[in-house]
Amino acid sequence: MNGLRRSPMAFGIVLFAGLLVVGTGYTAVQAAVSPSTSATRSQEQVDLGKKIFLSNCASCHGKNAEGTLNAPSLIGVGEASVDFQVSTGRMPGAASGPQLEVKPVQFTEEQISALAAYVGSLADGPSIPDAAYLQANGDVSKGGELFRINCAMCHNALGAGGALTQGKYAPNLMGSSEKTIYEAMLTGPQNMPVFNDANITPQDKNDIITYLKYLQNNRSVGGDELGNLGPVVEGLVAWLGMLGLIIAITIWLGAKSN
């Protein structure tokens, strides 16, 4: 017994045990925080993705996606990030401006999947959401409540978008797809915070998507929505539209008839 305690192997055993505990513990915690990261990606996809990456992305993101002065590292951002950025046209990124703009999409779906597979293969990260949560068949009322608490302060209660500091902004959500919305919440693009699954669960995300889809598909019962920009636009319409029309009528009213 005494000998074993002092054995040089003891250190190795303890170290190994420690690593095992920490490693599995960490993985378990990570798994709780982000959905399954083992996507079904084929080696073909990864290879195609690497090719596309090297010719389109490496100049800013580095040959091994390790990042450069111009762009951050993509190791660990996961397939969801790539899918979001590239399928909305934000990536490949334009040179200047306070934040990435939506531009025409430059790649086909196949190419985007390949890119995502490649980046996803570099390290574990948020993966493409399960289609089950993209059906917009959740609780629209719950979704509305969560949207107002977590999203409306930047994107506006109707998803019309809003201002951030120094020229940044939260975009209008009325044209976004279910997948895009989910991935944005999951990955927290640019200055948008990350809404991981411990904060907004996959069911919650589905609820929020259901609410946004409801807004997208149901025009206002009151008539034209005036961009959903609120009292400022309503005031402009009152002055320029109503008062303007009425003044035109008063000029007719006061003019001498022919």
Next chain:
Amino acid sequence: MSNSVNTQKKNGFLAGTANYVDERVGVGGILKEFGRKIFPDHWSFMLGEVALYSFLVLLLSGTFLTFFFQPSMAPVIYDGVYAPLKGAHMSIAYSSSLDITFEVRGGLLMRQVHHWSALLFVAAAGLHMLRVFFTGAFRKPRELNWVVGFVLFVLGMGAGFTGYSLPDDLLSGNGLRIIDGMMKGIPFIGTWVSTLLFGGEFPGHAIVGRLYSLHIMLIPALILVFLAVHLFMLVIHKHTHYSGPGKTDTNVVGYPLMPVYVAKAGGFFFIVFGVIMLIATFFTINPIWNYGGYDPSPVSAGTQPDWYIGWLDGALRLAPTGIEFMIGDYTVSTNILLPLVISLLFLAAVAIYPFVENWVTGDKREHHVLDRPRNAPVRTAIGAAGVMFYAVLWAGASTDLIATNFKMSLNQVLVSMQISLIILPIVAFIVTKRVCLALQRKDREIAIHGRESGRIVRLPHGEYIEVHEPLDPHDLYKLVDFKDYKPTLARPNAKGKITVAARVRSSMSKFYFEDRIAPATQTEIDEAAHHAHEIEAEVQKAIESSK
């Protein structure tokens, strides 16, 4: 055209009724006095009517709403037809507003009519006030009516604010939160005022009910009283009119009340109502169902009040960073007090302006002929500066919308507005005054020399001239009939002392009148006409001799 029998019968019925009423109320006298009262006809005189008629629409649509709205803050769980709010916690006030919108036929229409009408009411009142200002209609004997109108404008703002806070939705609730924060910042009594208003801690359960009492009872009653005074004074003073042929300070030129004005002004009510109804049918306003019931935790991007409160919100936003300071252990919330004081000073300046101008000019006569804005350059420039000040504050309330929609930096937009608030009114003053003086010079030129006719003539000695057509005397009169003032020196009073007031008055009169263009006189016009005849004679001679 009309059958004499029918006429007789109709006259019989009408005459009978008129006789019956006159024997009991004496309306004959009223009809005689007011039936053919003369009102001048100009479109700019109808802005006050637009405000009046919008107010009537507010009363009508508002009465409908009071039968369905419940001003209680008691919590309830929504069980109506709007799916995205099913099961949500909210107050009864919010829930009844949703019911009006989705479950009462015409409820949504009446809500929208009411809210659009409110925006129009204050806008028309404001534009009317600007018309009165820029035409000098506030001069004697109408100074008191200006103050009454000012009170009406402020009451209108109050009515609007209390009104849009009634549904207890997220957007207006945040507005109340801001009011609460502002009140708390008042020195000494701040927390007391806040507690008094909300019946305890914010948000409490009382505020919507209290705003309701203000909104449907107290403020409309005050508006009606002040409106009655406003219109009564209008009848006593008779309406003003623009200068023109046949119009003087001792008459009023226009059309009789019956039948022309009854038809035009009466018809105009239906037109204003119709326009409001048109907009309310096709354009959404205040979609409260999207905001959710008020909760102090969530907030929507683009949180602005209705437009007429915008200038106050803008004043809050434009306050510089970190100007709060301490006196010992006590906090002086300058970041709130500064916007508050500046707003109150602005309102005070608007309210007392007629008295200031009256004191400077010392003109004690009654004025019933209006000024064209160009003929009172400094007053017009002051008005332009005031409008610019208000407009920058108003724009200040939408800095975040400007930033998002025009792709600018929020921070840069705000800083430019802070600078504009000081610079732009000054620029507006200078530019407006110069433009007015230039227009006056042009008018004088046209009055004396006539209009350029486009005919160029070469005189025998080689000079080219453009022939001017003299003005028709009716058009001419419009250009030359305006009041002309000159500055005064400070004079010693009976005791031989030059008082501070006299000095101030003298410098203000210089400020107002040192740059002045006098109206063209008959002498100048005759001289110019004589000169023109000489040239015309020369031209004729030249034409004759060339034949």
Next chain:
Amino acid sequence: MSEKSKDVAKQSGVYSDHEYDAGLRVIHEDAVANPGIEPHRVRMTDKSEKHEKNAVRQVAALFTISMLGSALALWAYFAFPISEDLTTVRVNTLFLGIGITLGLLGIGIGAVHWAKTLMPDNEVSEERHLTRGSDEKRAAAVEIINLANQESGFSRRKLIRRTLYGALAFFPLPGVILFADLAGKPGANPGDKLRHTAWGPGRRLTLDPYGFDSEGIKPADITVGSVFHIIPKGLNPDHEDYLEQKAKAAVLLVRVDPADLVESEEKKGWSYQGIVAYSKICTHVGCPVALYEQHTHHLLCPCHQSTFDLLNGCKVIFGPASRALPQLPISVDKDGYLVAQSDFLEPVGPSFWDRSVKQ
């Protein structure tokens, strides 16, 4: 006043018995004379019977359109019932609105057209009189007031007059004080309530709106770049003071890289492994400071754009706010959930007069 201007005053007839000072006004003796009202311009409807008949038909047509519009509205009210399908609400509103609009505009435009085309449009002049009463009337009024004064003895009887003023000054005061109970029961100092929130030692942090339904949040749930909107565990929407408590207790929970955090000496133990909790209630006028920019670590309030630097104790870096957001000291309880160490150490939300007075 010069002789000449007195003449002008006399000329205008109405002013003949009062000579008002024209002040700084320059009266030009050779001003252009008023040419009188312009001659009446004859309208087509005055000249031609055909045009007159047309105008009559137009007015009648407008009134008819109005009737049809009102009828449309009446019909639409019943023809388009509303149900849970919200498009029915839109359709009902639309047709009701169009009908009423036509009903109103028809009358309005018809009446104005009638006045403009068919009613006489000769401009008429009516003389004004001075607003002030005539001298006789004023003298009579003064006499009446004097008589009333004499008969009541108002000026003479100082004691009566002064005690009357006193009574009139005092009687409204009870009416004013009646409104004091609008404040509810504020206690000695309403500011006291602002010094305490629902947070206390060991109170768990939970996600808004699950306060009463969730166990809490564990540090590992929060990744760098996240923002969690927090309320104290146990806060229940069914409680009477739910919103009042929430209005003070709403908190933002954010995780940053601990190396980036700049913490003052006294607040060093308030964060937990880079997780910080700050009051969500803006110190300007109380809106929720809800916008978090993940990369810049700025908190932005949407109401008046006050901006706070999360890495630097939420100091104000832009906008009209003055004070930093109060920080909630947090740690972890024995079950591993994030808890508050205590209540906020300063009042949350907008400043008030005696905010910093030691209690």
